[in-house]
Amino acid sequence: MSADTQPVSVRILDREYTIGVDDEGRDALMAAAKLLDAKMREIRSASRMASVDRVAVLAALNLAHELQQLRERDTGIERLLGTLERKLDGAGID
Numbered sequence: 001m002s003a004d005t006q007p008v009s010v011r012i013l014d015r016e017y018t019i020g021v022d023d024e025g026r027d028a029l030m031a032a033a034k035l036l037d038a039k040m041r042e043i044r045s046a047s048r049m050a051s052v053d054r055v056a057v058l059a060a061l062n063l064a065h066e067l068q069q070l071r072e073r074d075t076g077i078e079r080l081l082g083t084l085e086r087k088l089d090g091a092g093i094d
Helices: 023-046 052-091
Strands: 006-012 015-021
Touching: 006 023, 015 023, 023 052
Parallel strands: none
Antiparallel strands: 006 015
16 A cells, blocks of 8 residues: 555455555545445345355446446437537537
């Protein structure tokens, strides 16, 4: 850890992890850990036989899929805004 980071403990699926983070990133890290814990608990409750490794991979895959969907949505919104801006420019509206 660098001088700017502080150790922060998070609990994910009843296991504690210590991660170095700066003050500005602490809240985001805590929120991410809470989200991951919730997703892993959801998956584990659906399949009690799944190993922790499998639960972790499935949670990561689900979260990556959600992220990809958000990125695709944002790209679509950016395209739409660009089209609207060009139309407004063409109409002489500022």
